[in-house]
Amino acid sequence: SLKCGIVGLPNVGKSTLFNCLSSAKAQAANFPFCTIEPNVGVITVPDERLTRLAEIVHPGRIVPATCEIVDIAGLVKGASKGEGLGNKFLGNIRETDAIIHVLRCFDDDNIVREGGASVNPVEDKEIIDTELQLKDLETIDSQLAKQQKTAAAGNKDAKVAVSVLEAYREVLIQGKNARTVEFDSKDEQKFAHDLFLLTAKPVLYVCNVDESSAKEGNEYSRKIEEIAKAENAEMLIIAAKTEEDIASLETYEDKQMFLEELGLEESGVNRLIKKAYSLLNLETFITAGEMEVKAWTYHKGWKAPQCAGVIHTDFEKGFIRAEVIKYNDYIQYGSEAAVREAGKMGIEGKEYVVQDGDIMHFRFNV
Template identity: 35%
Template sequence: MPYKIGLVGLPNVGKSSLFRLLTKKNILVANYPFATIDPNVGIMSLDDPRLTRLGEFWQSRKITPSQIQIIDIAGLVRGASQGSGLGNEFLSHLREVDLICQVLRCFPEKEIIHVENSVDPIRDFSTIQLELILADWQQVNRKLTKLKIRDEKSQKEQEICQLIAANLEKEIPVSRLDFSPEEKALIKSYNLLTDKPFFLLANYSGDRSEITELEEYVRTEKLTLFPLPVKLQEAASKLSAQEQEEIGCLPADFSVFSAQVKSLLKLKTFFTVGEDETKSWLASENITARQGAGLIHSDLEKNFIKAEIYNYTE
């Protein structure tokens, strides 16, 4: 199964337009809150210039990029963790993803409704982050209520949950807490929203001044940001390369986007090459050659003898 990225944000920030741009899948985009109720699901191919180069070198008949699943989750509003705007249902969809992409509206277009009546991406990020924290706090407290102390293991679990709950009350997300590998494995089973890696996507009109303050905030907070003028890129994608060059609107470099995704998910890429097909594969940073062979086919891992491996630069 491909890794999953969930697009989350307030209503009308451009999530569905971004989903359409990333997946090339046509869906409803409307100027009113909750145009998306059920999540849209699509596949995005991850750009990697190395794959193209290898395919050309081996003169492969087929080139197959790595893929990730993009899930467009309905807009969240203030109070989502309490059920506002079907928030609890939307947050449950978000628990199933591996990586969260928080889409922030930076474009000032007055014709498009903003649920907070003004454009302020830093405030919007804080609103969404608080709703995720509150949702996790509720889940951890439910866990504590049901947890029965039977042995040393359950006692330790109670202590971990109490620590998480106390920090969430201070608006400190789980991802900022330090735990041992064993504790992290336990916490991962809770599927907490603030334990998931995330990055911010600034949806702006094309004027970089719209995101200057956000960029400074991201640097200070040491967050990951990918600026993208979604509407402009969507329009440019319908033009020929010559037309794009004439109007000065070149396609965004999604290889940077892909690199960010892989870094946040702690993934690496390996390639299989040949005349029939050159293909890229996503794998955990710590994967062994034997486990990598298993991603290609289970029999290769089971009957593994050796692998002939080259670095791309070779």
């Protein structure tokens, strides 16, 4: 499943966000949030299409996609040099697919900012970025000299490695993130990916604001918005403390009412997960049968056999064809049989590019 790590300086609202994510379990009672470790939780990806399809198919169960959330505490100035929890948490980030960078965008004299300085999310962001960049530089420098030597001896792979390492090094020493570098060749891309650099991971900035700024944001969040734009990154405004209160309400109706009072249509949790999906270019296809209606995550642009492989490698190996029903057709005609009768079911081959929301049935040889 998808894995996102929450980072940010102390007291910016990471745990609060983590808590309101974990309380989201109430929305999917049969697939609860479960805490694997104190700082790791799994939440289900909200998708009302599953519910609508289940009303038609009456499956034994609904299985939504999941997303693992890791609260990575202990990131402070000097962390790359072992301050705070130091290197331990950096290992935790390495394993994630994306980073959720929480920034304090609320005033509150009772909650201290490190060093007692006034609220400044731009500076906070730079501190975290710098720590992660220093760590990446360490990773690069631990390999560069050796690869250079091998490359000098004429090794082709090492030449690829050196070009990647040097390109990264150059932006990192300028205080920029590794994700600003793009590589043309497949070999370079592969080597770059396998470095698992922290600042190469896609990032989502979450501006943690007060209740009164939940809808429109504030001066702080607008500064972050500008920066995110310049970086081509995504940002999201969430009033984490308020959302924590909302999450503790009993019924769905109560929650929805509270959200509407704030001028929001959807909870921060839902918006966060949706953003994370689009950030990572992920989409969902669905299988709908008597046993279960299930969401499957795949990368945008994947063809039918690759998607079949998400379910089982045998499905990919023995792929013959896929029967595809568009979600809207399924809902409109009200059953698979009716869709077939109307001639709306697609019979697709190896080259079919799966679309978000497709209801797939794979035919394969065993």
